[in-house]
Amino acid sequence: EPEVTQTPSHQVTQMGQEVILRCVPISNHLYFYWYRQILGQKVEFLVSFYNNEISEKSEIFDDQFSVERPDGSNFTLKIRSTKLEDSAMYFCASLTVPNEQFFGPGTRLTVL
Amino acid sequence: AQSVTQLGSHVSVSEGALVLLRCNYSSSVPPYLFWYVQYPNQGLQLLLKYTTGATLVKGINGFEAEFKKSETSFHLTKPSAHMSDAAEYFCAVSDQTGGGNKLTFGTGTQLKVEL
Numbered sequence: 001e002p003e004v005t006q007t008p009s010h011q012v013t014q015m016g017q018e019v020i021l022r023c024v025p026i027s028n029h030l031y032f033y034w035y036r037q038i039l040g041q042k043v044e045f046l047v048s049f050y051n052n053e054i055s056e057k058s059e060i061f062d063d064q065f066s067v068e069r070p071d072g073s074n075f076t077l078k079i080r081s082t083k084l085e086d087s088a089m090y091f092c093a094s095l096t097v098p099n100e101q102f103f104g105p106g107t108r109l110t111v112l
Numbered sequence: 113a114q115s116v117t118q119l120g121s122h123v124s125v126s127e128g129a130l131v132l133l134r135c136n137y138s139s140s141v142p143p144y145l146f147w148y149v150q151y152p153n154q155g156l157q158l159l160l161k162y163t164t165g166a167t168l169v170k171g172i173n174g175f176e177a178e179f180k181k182s183e184t185s186f187h188l189t190k191p192s193a194h195m196s197d198a199a200e201y202f203c204a205v206s207d208q209t210g211g212g213n214k215l216t217f218g219t220g221t222q223l224k225v226e227l
Binding site: 031033035042044056093100102103104105106 | 144148154155156157158161163202204206213214215216217218219220
């Protein structure tokens with residue numbers, strides 16, 4: 001069964017460093033998403049991406065964040081200068097019809 | 113704007129007992145509703161969804177949920193709990209307009225199943 005994959009499973013970085021989280025969505029899906037879950041809290045929407053551009057973003061998704069689909073398969077989330085509060089589990093999801101988002105296993109980001 | 117309220121951050125049931133996890137939503141447009149399950153250190157797995165049509169939807173692992181528009185609810189039930197059901201459960205809503213369809217999640221309910 002097709003699945004969304006994410007790498008790495010765990011990323012540890014120093015505050016102020018740039019990180020890139022990678023996702024490979026399901027191949028025939030057209031919409032892509034990033035969500036995050038701070039430990040013990042609910043899952044929060046960050047950004048949605050369609051047709052090579054951002055279709056919606058939340059207040060969390062400020063100028064430090066960017067997304068890209070550099071080729072036909074990968075979907076990346078970049079955090080330019082990480083802060084302690086960026087420590088969270090980051091989930092990628094892709095969407096098919098009718099409206100079922102498939103989630104990847106997540107990347108746990110730890111900012112020290 | 114949409115929102116989801118899950119009453120009870122922790123629910124404990126005995127094995128074999130009824131599971132009832134509550135979810136109420138707020139949406140200005142007809143919603144799509146979802147229940148996801150998250151096992152420890154894992155991602156989110158879709159249990160079931162309501163889009164249109166029949167208001168009682170059945171999902172995996174014996175779970176079902178009923179969409180009640182008048183009550184703005186989408187409670188999750190399972191007739192008989194199993195130890196393997198212990199996990200965190202998230203209710204989520206998205207709207208039917210446009211293509212973005214972001215999910216808005218509730219705060220989650222941790223289900224504990226006791227012998």
